[in-house]
Amino acid sequence: MTTQRRHTDIDRQWWKEAVVYQIYPRSFNDSDGDGVGDIPGITEKVDYLDSLGIDVVWLCPVYDSPNADNGYDIRDYRSILDEFGTMADWEELLSELHARDIRLIMDLVVNHTSKQHEWFQKSRRRESGYEDFYHWQDGDPDEPPNNWKSIFGGPAWTYDDERGQWYLHLFDPEQPDLNWRNPDVRDAVTDVVTWWLEKGIDGFRLDAIDHLSKADGYPDGEPDDPINGLEHFSHGPRLREYLDELAAVFEDYDTMTVGEMGGADIEQVDDYTSMDGLNSVFQFDHMEVTAGPNGPWHPEQLGEWDLTDLKEIINRQQGEIDWPALFFGNHDQPRLVSHFGDDGDYRTESATLIATFLLTLRGTPYIYQGEEIGMTNDEFGSLEEVDDPMTTGIVEDLIADGVADSYADVADLVNYRSRDHARTPMQWDDSENAGFTTGEPWFALNENYTEINVESSLEEEGSVWDHYQRLIDLRNDEDVLVYGEYDCLLPDDEQLYAYTRTLGDETVLVVLNWSDDTVTFDSSTVGTTDAEVMISNYTDSTDDPSTESLKPYEATVYRLDSR
Ligand code: GLC
Numbered sequence: 001m002t003t004q005r006r007h008t009d010i011d012r013q014w015w016k017e018a019v020v021y022q023i024y025p026r027s028f029n030d031s032d033g034d035g036v037g038d039i040p041g042i043t044e045k046v047d048y049l050d051s052l053g054i055d056v057v058w059l060c061p062v063y064d065s066p067n068a069d070n071g072y073d074i075r076d077y078r079s080i081l082d083e084f085g086t087m088a089d090w091e092e093l094l095s096e097l098h099a100r101d102i103r104l105i106m107d108l109v110v111n112h113t114s115k116q117h118e119w120f121q122k123s124r125r126r127e128s129g130y131e132d133f134y135h136w137q138d139g140d141p142d143e144p145p146n147n148w149k150s151i152f153g154g155p156a157w158t159y160d161d162e163r164g165q166w167y168l169h170l171f172d173p174e175q176p177d178l179n180w181r182n183p184d185v186r187d188a189v190t191d192v193v194t195w196w197l198e199k200g201i202d203g204f205r206l207d208a209i210d211h212l213s214k215a216d217g218y219p220d221g222e223p224d225d226p227i228n229g230l231e232h233f234s235h236g237p238r239l240r241e242y243l244d245e246l247a248a249v250f251e252d253y254d255t256m257t258v259g260e261m262g263g264a265d266i267e268q269v270d271d272y273t274s275m276d277g278l279n280s281v282f283q284f285d286h287m288e289v290t291a292g293p294n295g296p297w298h299p300e301q302l303g304e305w306d307l308t309d310l311k312e313i314i315n316r317q318q319g320e321i322d323w324p325a326l327f328f329g330n331h332d333q334p335r336l337v338s339h340f341g342d343d344g345d346y347r348t349e350s351a352t353l354i355a356t357f358l359l360t361l362r363g364t365p366y367i368y369q370g371e372e373i374g375m376t377n378d379e380f381g382s383l384e385e386v387d388d389p390m391t392t393g394i395v396e397d398l399i400a401d402g403v404a405d406s407y408a409d410v411a412d413l414v415n416y417r418s419r420d421h422a423r424t425p426m427q428w429d430d431s432e433n434a435g436f437t438t439g440e441p442w443f444a445l446n447e448n449y450t451e452i453n454v455e456s457s458l459e460e461e462g463s464v465w466d467h468y469q470r471l472i473d474l475r476n477d478e479d480v481l482v483y484g485e486y487d488c489l490l491p492d493d494e495q496l497y498a499y500t501r502t503l504g505d506e507t508v509l510v511v512l513n514w515s516d517d518t519v520t521f522d523s524s525t526v527g528t529t530d531a532e533v534m535i536s537n538y539t540d541s542t543d544d545p546s547t548e549s550l551k552p553y554e555a556t557v558y559r560l561d562s563r
Contacts, residue, residue, distance in 0.1 A: 005506060007479045015203070015256035015279055016323060017482050018055035018103070019359070019472050020366045024331045025062055025084055026070055027425045028369055030437035037425070037436070039085040043093045048454070050100045052372060052465070053472035056256065057097060058205050060331055061107045062090065066116050068174035069389055070423070072107075072207065073114035077192045094200060103202035105256060110189045111208040112175040119188070120176055124163040132182045135168035135214065147220045148229030151262075153393030156229065168218075170211055170233060172389050180212045180242050193249050203255035206246075206278075210261035210268075213238040226295035227263075234263030240271070247277020258282060258325050258364075266316050273322040280325040280364060285313045287333060290340075297394045299404065299413040307514050311491055314361070318486040324363030328354055329371055332390075334421045336368075338377035342553065346516055347374055347452075349553035352467040352537035353512050356555035359471040360501065360510045362486045367468065369426055373457040374464035377421040378446040380414055383407050387443055391418040429455040467537055474535055474557075480506045489526065495519050496550070500526065500560075508534065509558040513550035520549050531558035 029041030039062060049057065061071035064079045071081065080087050097104050113120060122130035137145040141159045145166050148156035150173075157166040158173040168177045178185050193204070213236030221229030243259075250257055259281045261269055269283040289310045292301035317324050329336035337343045341350025351374035358365045380386050383395060395410055404410045420443070427449035428435030434449035446452075457465035475481045484501035495515040501508045509526055513519050523546030533541050536556040545558055 005478050010483055020056040020058050021054040022058045022368045024060045027423050033439040035437050035439040035442045036083045039089040039093050043096050046096045052469055056103045058105045066114055068172050072109050073175045074109055075114045075116045105203040105205055106201050108204040109207040111211045112177045115174050124160055132179055133185055134176045135179050136165045139166050146218050149227050152390045153397040190249055197253045203257050206259040209259040210234045210264045212242045230263050235268050247275055250277045266320050270321050280323045282325045299410050302412055302416045307494055315488050318362055326358055326361050326363040327366040329368045331422045332419045334417055335375055335377045337374050343376040346553045351464045353553045353555040355468050359475050360481055372465050372468040373454055378424050386420055388419045427453040429453050480508050507560045509560050511556050513554045516552040518549045521545050528560055531560050534559050
């Protein structure tokens with residue numbers, strides 16, 4: 001039993017102390033048997049979330065949408081998708097969460113809308129006031145205005161016959177980019193933001209927010225880059241100004257905000273997290289540690305990565321970013337245990353090791369649904385089994401570019417990296433369709449649900465779920481785990497990841513054996529053997545980190561009292 005340590009001299013922020021749980025509603029829980037997860041389905045699970053101990057829910061888009069990109073293509077910002085329920089259902093969810101002191105942040109997707117949004121419909125008809133709502137360019141219908149590529153594969157421009165011009169879409173052709181240079185667009189977005197804040201939400205996750213500002217004149221991008229043009233549409237010249245305007249709206253409310261910046265490096269991210277109003281940013285360098293020289297979406301070097309490279313990136317994020325947003329998975333990433341751990345023999349140990357890492361770093365941790373039970377990647381035998389437009393778009397490009405002849409050549413890549421791994425339905429129990437739906441699920445379940453599911457995880461002592469819950473409890477009790485300084489030990493060790501967290505005279509040591517070997521930790525690294533185990537994913541860890549060999553994927557957190 002460890003004692004609770006709370007400090008009185010800290011500038012506390014609730015969003016720094018919070019543990020966030022991300023919900024992808026389509027795949028979470030279906031309450032009405034239509035095979036699609038929905039809002040009442042989430043409300044049914046509010047007690048489940050409460051028992052895990054999380055403080056904030058980040059809800060992926062639930063707005064009205066034609067679903068070209070599962071809700072990230074919004075048709076109407078002020079209404080709820082029929083399949084997900086009604087606004088009254090959403091209000092009930094908010095009030096049930098708040099009744100348990102769980103806050104709710106919504107996904108704000110304002111780099112682009114759906115093509116079916118009325119703004120785009122008016123814009124393509126050149127209706128007064130809407131002509132410049134999107135990025136329209138003249139040009140020969142056979143020759144896009146520049147070489148920019150869509151993040152989902154293919155060109156970033158589509159010719160619109162109705163208007164007789166090209167429009168820009170950094171993602172799917174169904175997701176035209178809003179023209180933020182136009183002050184009317186910014187006003188319209190401010191209205192949407194205010195409307196939701198007035199409904200009592202607690203903040204936003206800001207989708208693709210580094211792409212709002214595009215370089216003037218739309219210059220061609222470097223032809224050899226994996227995504228041509230990224231340097232002109234990520235972190236653009238007016239981004240700071242646009243974010244300042246948004247931040248001014250947030251500042252009037254007690255919110256947390258986290259921006260997704262897929263294309264921004266660590267220095268750029270730090271510029272934004274030190275702003276008032278934008279609390280933190282998802283920076284992606286650590287997720288790309290598994291990528292080869294041609295970027296993550298290339299069929300080479302799959303699954304090969306070095307722990308020392310990961311440490312180097314995390315050290316920079318921990319040291320240079322004002323307040324990091326911590327994550328190792330989300331709805332756009334493969335399952336973390338398959339990506340960074342061992343989803344075979346050491347699934348439980350490596351899932352709990354990554355959980356220990358996530359919940360003992362400096363920053364706000366984000367848990368993606370299913371991580372708390374160690375859900376793994378699925379297997380997609382053909383492109384027909386894939387739903388995600390990014391995976392299909394990129395595979396088509398790889399075939400068109402001659403990198404692959406057919407799906408068979410990229411099957412390993414898809415099975416390693418596809419966003420769909422995160423989107424297989426949540427595994428609640430071992431009954432038919434894992435208790436996710438009584439109908440036909442919109443997307444096939446991972447067959448391992450008979451073994452990996454919430455019900456069995458809740459029953460089993462030492463399960464992945466059990467460990468997440470204990471880690472969250474520990475973090476809530478220990479200021480040092482939230483606010484303490486991070487210092488990496490053994491930066492060159494290929495198997496052990498060890499670091500301390502220090503606050504005042506308190507020091508916590510985290511030792512992670514990121515390998516399936518047995519490895520010894522040399523306690524002279526920390527200058528003491530006087531330690532107390534705070535938590536471990538093995539039950540027989542001793543209080544002396546030096547006398548013991550660390551077992552495969554062992555993750556032990558010690559309190560060092562006398563240094
Ligand atoms: C973000 C979302 C992703 C979506 C894309 C376009 O990256 O996380 O799911 O496809 O933006 O909105």
